[in-house]
Amino acid sequence: MFDRQKIEEIAKERERWQKSTLPNWIRQCPERQKEFKNHSGITIKGLYTPEDVKDMDYMRDLGFPGEYPFTRGLHATMYRGRLWTMRMFAGYGTAEDTNKRFKYLLSEGETGLSTAFDYPTIMGYDSDHPMARGEVGVCGVAISSLQDMEVLFDGIPLDKVTTSMTINGPASVLLAMYIAVGDKQGVPREKLGGTTQNDNLKEFFAQKLCIFPPKPSLKLSVDVIEYCARHLPKWNPISISGYHIREAGATALQELAFTLCDGIAYVEETLKRGLKVDEFAPRLSFFFASHNDFFEEIAKFRAARRLWARIMKERFHTRNPRSMWMRMHVQTSGCTLTAQQPLNNIVRTTIQALAAVLGGTQSLHTNSFDEALCLPTEESVRVALRTQQIIAYESGVANTVDPLAGSYYVEALTNEMEEKAMEYIQKIDDMGGVIPAIEKGFFQREIAESAYRYQREIEEKKRIIVGVNEYAIEGEEIPVKLLRVDPSVEKKQIERLQKLRRERDNRKVKEVLEKLHYAAEKDENLMPIIIEAVKAYATLGEIMDVLRKVYGEYKELIII
Amino acid sequence: MQSGRKIRVLIAKPGLDSHDRGAKVVARALRDAGMEVIYTGLRQTPEQIVETALQEDVDVIGLSILSGAHMALFPRIMELLKEKGLTDVVVFAGGIIPEEDIPELKKIGIKEVFGPGTPTETIIKYVLENAPKRR
Amino acid sequence: MVKIEEVVKGVLAGDKRSVARAITMVENSPEEAQSLIAAVYPNTGKAHILGLTGPGGSGKSTLIEKMIREYRRRGKTVGIIAVDPTSPFTGGAFLGDRIRMQELTTDDGVFIRSMATRNNPGGIAKATKDAVKILDASGKDVIIVETVGAGQSEVEIIKVAQTIIVIHAPGLGDEIQAIKAGIMEIADIFVINKADRENADKAVMDIQAMLQLDNKEKAWTPPIIKTVALTGEGVPQLIEKIEEHWRFLQKGLLHKRSLEKAEAELVEAIKDKVTSSIIKKLKREKRFEEILRRIVDREIDPVSAAEKLLDQILE
Structure with missing residues (x-):
């Protein structure tokens, strides 16, 4: 970005400065550490100058917002036009409870619903399965059949809202139920809007909520992508998630690289279905974490956007800018929240949220300060939302596009993140792609190493966590509270389910499940038959059991 | 022949949640402290956990749970341990466990509950000091 | 302290807790191991x-x-011993092999035990042998010993078996070279797992080629089985x-092998006993230290010194 002569001049001056000015200062005030490193293990220099970005080309590497390579943002006006979406995640108990909550949110003017499911639903078990004992409706809403889904969206017109569903293994079944509710309401499928997380690959090394082995899991994800491309044009079929990779202990760099590897795998696999890249790529979306190291995170978001645009253009030969867009949702990092001195978490969340905004996110969730202790209270959720609003309206950071562009440090770090992520992507390509890498335990090992190193650094005080390993309060009481779900929730849910099993047309259920078995063995796109099955009131567990029989169950590869 | 006793620890994850970061960090720390650590993997039923403890003849069991189902699952585990005669095994727990549940958990025989942010050093020390000297 | 007689009684009755305790004993204490094995033998x-x-x-x-699962379908009971390495740096071990078998844990006809090598190749081979005997005495029909195939100590462990199965999978790279050394010769059956992958046939051919190098006349030619x-x-x-x-x-070989194994175990035991009793005796004598000093001072080499000492004792 500078001409060579100027750079040489600066280099000369920098050397002079290093020899004359710097040593005096260091003598008087030695640096606090021998070496400064960020979470990704990148060594941070004391000073960045134009030399560090001398090979950058403005038009090639930054360009203008709304244009390739999108480093400076997807939209030309960014937050001057529209602020990011402030989306908050909610949902627990029975379908009735959550339905009430939804209606309240809608009456308050929200139009985006976000659903959390309980563990049995996430793992594809009905509420009366032995493994579901004690977990029904605890960490989210319990959905075992179309009947529950009908209750969940009772009185909510599906053409007027968008719904985000955090579901992966059984994503096709839950989406099928949503479609079935829409059909009953008479809402045309092309009007259904929302998102299914549906990112099964990351489950194998990050979230570990896997049901089937890697290959059929990928197939199920792609079934949803393909079906949506053909029938649900307003639906985001997948949210390719780095968040869980990060929360499992990965560094920012690993989060970035592994998420893009997953993205590549989904694109490649969907192309095999005979779709053209521009028929589905514009609806792919991403989900990242925002951690504590401020500039590292900003560099990560900027690098992610540029790298994805380059991959889509160079590797998949798209010319449609929309296919190059990395639309991202960011959540502040749950694992950075401390149980000790919980109010400090407000500050952490603020820094993380600010990084996400300066990184150019489309949508943001801020954690509540008490989440290391319990499910958030109404007050703590409000503070979390207010944090976003203060950033948006008071801080002024939203008033110009990509304000940190041109910072020697931020640009150098963005470049380094991109380069190092490319090295990882190359490595995974050499292994034959994501699935062989999962089978070899590559991601698992990388993440376990980082998680352990992070913990060691904290225990050895190489990394200071305020209020935990430094500035702790002697004898501080840590009041962990859990949301108690009334045990009658489980009982009621099981009764309803068993009543359904008695009263539905069981011959029809048996027929459709047999058809599903046959289709799964033949490797067809299973969405149409799953829609048929949920409409016959086959339960989530019954549908998943058929697939378990055909695909086998995944046993995790343990790497510590 | 070289021999000698090693502390054997079972790190188990009952419940459906998949947050194994803590369990694995603890497993690794105990291993690095010279113990033999058996890890069950995710989503184990009380029956599987107790049967594993029995067959592996462990001295200590660490239960990690973050799903909130501990009050439904831990009593069953303790009951089965008693049933199988594994009364000398020391059981500790970690994860998201509210203060108010701890007295009840101690009453059913869980010796210690480690909250979020406990340094692994504390857990290592606890196991070294409390593993039964039974052989 | 648990009484050995009680444990023995439990083992013979097939009681899982006693079996578990007995294996701990043979791992921890050679003395207890001896009386226990003598009783169940x-x-x-x-x-x-x-x-x-x-x-x-x-x-x-x-x-x-x-x-x-297949053995259980056929009505047989199964014991499994999974051996994992102990870390040479910390002395600890991570035993994770049973994770894939956890569903079978609660089956009464199955007993799974993980063992660490405890940095002692001879020791683990002996402890494994003893653990097998305990499972055998407890009435298990089939006993499977599992190790990661690498290194001489693993070969020693696996030799406890009557039927040795070497498993390989396509796409693991040159590791086939690793199994060639030492273990190829003693394999009775080869398995190519993950046979649904490409290159499975190549893996089969690689093993066939290696087997053909060995042109000794054999009554049993190791078959190669493909599995998924x-x-x-x-x-x-x-x-x-x-x-x-x-x-x-x-048909005959079992008896011959049993005799060979008995001989090996007997010789091993004699060596152990003789060595430890001679050494014990020598260490009590003054000239032991004297001769150590002479070795250090280069007046005599260790082997000649040993010969000299032994000659005097065995006279």
Whole structure:
């Protein structure tokens, strides 16, 4: 970005400065550490100058917002036009409870619903399965059949809202139920809007909520992508998630690289279905974490956007800018929240949220300060939302596009993140792609190493966590509270389910499940038959059991 | 022949949640402290956990749970341990466990509950000091 | 302190807790191991002992899980000993092999035990042998010993088995070279797992080629079985082959091998006993230190010194 002569001049001056000015200062005030490193293990220099970005080309590497390579943002006006979406995640108990909550949110003017499911639903078990004992409706809403889904969206017109569903293994079944509710309401499928997380690959090394082995899991994800491309044009079929990779202990760099590897795998696999890249790529979306190291995170978001645009253009030969867009949702990092001195978490969340905004996110969730202790209270959720609003309206950071562009440090770090992520992507390509890498335990090992190193650094005080390993309060009481779900929730849910099993047309259920078995063995796109099955009131567990029989169950590869 | 006793620890994850970061960090720390650590993997039923403890003849069991189902699952585990005669095994727990549940958990025989942010050093020390000297 | 007689009684009755305790004893204490084994020995010799080894990533544990299921279908009881290395730096070990078999944990006809090598190749080989005897005495029909196939100590461990199965999978790179050394010669059955992958046939051919290098006349030619452990494909055929090998052994070779094994164990035991008693005796004598000093001062070399000492004792 500078001409060579100027750079040489600066280099000369920098050397002079290093020899004359710097040593005096260091003598008087030695640096606090021998070496400064960020979470990704990148060594941070004391000073960045134009030399560090001398090979950058403005038009090639930054360009203008709304244009390739999108480093400076997807939209030309960014937050001057529209602020990011402030989306908050909610949902627990029975379908009735959550339905009430939804209606309240809608009456308050929200139009985006976000659903959390309980563990049995996430793992594809009905509420009366032995493994579901004690977990029904605890960490989210319990959905075992179309009947529950009908209750969940009772009185909510599906053409007027968008719904985000955090579901992966059984994503096709839950989406099928949503479609079935829409059909009953008479809402045309092309009007259904929302998102299914549906990112099964990351489950194998990050979230570990896997049901089937890697290959059929990928197939199920792609079934949803393909079906949506053909029938649900307003639906985001997948949210390719780095968040869980990060929360499992990965560094920012690993989060970035592994998420893009997953993205590549989904694109490649969907192309095999005979779709053209521009028929589905514009609806792919991403989900990242925002951690504590401020500039590292900003560099990560900027690098992610540029790298994805380059991959889509160079590797998949798209010319449609929309296919190059990395639309991202960011959540502040749950694992950075401390149980000790919980109010400090407000500050952490603020820094993380600010990084996400300066990184150019489309949508943001801020954690509540008490989440290391319990499910958030109404007050703590409000503070979390207010944090976003203060950033948006008071801080002024939203008033110009990509304000940190041109910072020697931020640009150098963005470049380094991109380069190092490319090295990882190359490595995974050499292994034959994501699935062989999962089978070899590559991601698992990388993440376990980082998680352990992070913990060691904290225990050895190489990394200071305020209020935990430094500035702790002697004898501080840590009041962990859990949301108690009334045990009658489980009982009621099981009764309803068993009543359904008695009263539905069981011959029809048996027929459709047999058809599903046959289709799964033949490797067809299973969405149409799953829609048929949920409409016959086959339960989530019954549908998943058929697939378990055909695909086998995944046993995790343990790497510590 | 070289021999000698090693502390054997079972790190188990009952419940459906998949947050194994803590369990694995603890497993690794105990291993690095010279113990033999058996890890069950995710989503184990009380029956599987107790049967594993029995067959592996462990001295200590660490239960990690973050799903909130501990009050439904831990009593069953303790009951089965008693049933199988594994009364000398020391059981500790970690994860998201509210203060108010701890007295009840101690009453059913869980010796210690480690909250979020406990340094692994504390857990290592606890196991070294409390593993039964039974052989 | 648990009484050994009680443990023995429990083992012979097939009580799981006693079996578990007994294995801990043979791991921890050579003295207890001795009296325990002496007591259960008459009840051993009934089980079919399998050794299964192969490189990491070949799918051993998954295959074993499917083998156990197949044996259970055939009404047989199964014991499994999974051996994992102890870290040479910390002395600790991570034992994770049973994870893939956890569903079978609660089956009364199955007993799974993980053992660490405890940095002692001779020791673990001995402890494994003893653990096998305990499972045998407890009435298990089939006993499977599993190790990661690498290194001489693993070969020693796996030699406890009557039927040795070497497992490999396509796409693991040059690790086939690693199994060639030492373990190829003693394999009775080869398994190519993950046979649904491309290159599975190449892996089969690689092993065939290696077997052909060995042109000694053999009564048993090791077969190569293809399996897909994930789905269980090929597992019944594998069990058939194992049974076939068992019948083959029983035609005569088993007796011969048992004699060989007995001889080896006897010689080993004599060596142990003789060495430890001679050393104990020598250490009590003054000239032991004297001769150590002479070795250090280069007046005599260690082997000549040993000869000299032994000559005097054995006279």
